[in-house]
Amino acid sequence: MEQTALLEVRNLKKYFITDTDFFGRPASYLKAVDDVSFSIEKGKTLGLVGESGCGKSTTGKTILQLYKPTAGEILFHGKNINHLMEEKKLRREMQMIFQDPYASLNPRMTVSDIVGEPLDIHKLASYGERKERILTLLQMVGLNAEHMSRFPHEFSGGQQQRIGIARALAVEPSFLICDEPISALDVSIQAQVVNLLERLQDELELTYLFIAHDLAMVKHISDRVAVMYLGKIVELADSIELYRRPQHPYTKALLSAIPIPDPLAEVKRQRIPLTGDVPSPLNPPAGCRFSSRCPHVMDICSEQEPLLQDIGAGHLAACHLIQKR
């Protein structure tokens, strides 16, 4: 950790007001992101995994200031961005790639207009340079000049995602939030897009926050991985370390739930069954939020919330089982 972090998130909270009382004051909250802290070093990838509704996308959008954080600090290059930076300047540094490639492209704009729009907004290219710059961006993501005058519907899902990546790269950002960029794509196309993201990271020294529910793909692309459950980070470690020695019971269960594409390995795979569903984030269990589904639940779990603590070599976990050791 001698390197300085490009992005540091400290005690980030995002509560959505779900109900107000007679005077319009908030009466109940949905705690989508509740006290989340992590940092990402320059040129590295942090994977953020969890089941739907655990707050992983909200975390990404709050960092990008698409949602105003309820509390907490987001430090980018060591500066607090909620106050100091104006939004337009921030967008030049941080961009996002969305899950549904087709829904995130304007169907009435041609590819060159889509990729060129960020250049116009930020006045990054003169009229003469514009076309050349767009072509360079398209070539960077594996498209070419003949695609420039086409419309999004003329492309396959994988190509649409490439257009989304080219648009995000137009402003030369240093940080990209990839919100489930491959889950809408076919298996053979997923690998193409992941390899593209890895190549661009090497070439342009990009830093990624990679949000996904596909744990195998997250392991492949990430340097560090954070596991979220109901708005909290329950475990955070280097990718190989997390998959080799998971500490939190939720992480263990999550990893054991993934079917392996190999019938012989499947027979040997030990599943840790999780009973029931994820509780509603409107009314999470008291104490440890995982206590209602945890196979090792103790009395203390429903009373006291475990804190995220370092258990050595940058491996963080929040569980009472670990504190006992």
Next chain:
Amino acid sequence: MNSNPLLSVEELTVCFDTFAGEVKAVDTISFQVYPGEAIGIVGESGCGKSVTAHSIMQLIPTPPGRYAKGKILFGKDDLLQKSEADMAKIRGNDISIIFQDAMTSLNPVLTIGMQIGESLQLHQHMNKQDAYARAVEMLRLVGIPSPEERIKEYPHQFSGGMRQRVMIAMALSCNPKLLIADEPTTALDVTIQAQILDLMKDLQGKLNTAIILISHDLGAIASLCSRVIVMYAGKIAEAGTAIDIFHQPQHPYTWGLLQSLPRIDMMQKQKLAIIPGQPPDLLSPPTGCPFHPRCPHAMSICQEHYPETTVLTKGHMVHCWLQHPDAPKPNREVTA
């Protein structure tokens, strides 16, 4: 596997007539399903795996769909020759289907109990009380807690995983011989997906129902199925036992699919292999083998002729010129 096949699909071809021309969504495919076995159909979107499943249930709207050729033999009867009234007796009774999205497959204004009971009253001629009791029993079987109370609830009161359990309960309530599961776990979270796969595996053993699992998730297929069919562009690329497909794949498309997946149990960083290009547009499919524009081993014959069936071992067949008996082979005795 000595018994007669439960379901036998023979040279099935399904076309769709569109304004842009004819699309052969399923092209001359043949396979058998034996009683009590689980077979998996894998492939990318648009490869015809769902059309195959829907054809078995006769759920393809005609027009624009058209069964151009082939037979679907269920026992001795050809399902393609059946009238709509006859099919209605088979659907839900002998063959059931569960879909990807359980919310849109359930009727939002009827209680769960009424929906499960409906097929029992219709097919098994049960009275209301018996159907209700059987529905409670089915809900208990699929692992829904306190079924006596939940049976009076509506679909929106259930979570995604619970709704899929209700769908399975409904599909299995009449003890069908064949269950078709069309991407049953795609919309669900990982832990819930594992629960549903375990449930299907468990019920397959208990009730001896044959299952056709359609999925693009090779992991799900590996955990449930004993035989696997790999489809590409409406054709069968390769078919064999799960061990054949995952350990001795012979078609370059199967190689590519397996190599492009990162594995959770591999601890060193791998570079993902990719299949270049895009799946073909079925309006103007490539000549010869449909995979040749993306195949790293394509030869000139691949562009001209579709490869005939090559049977490698019992039950393992592949459509690829590389595996043709006349293709050059390494001398295995020398290399070994």
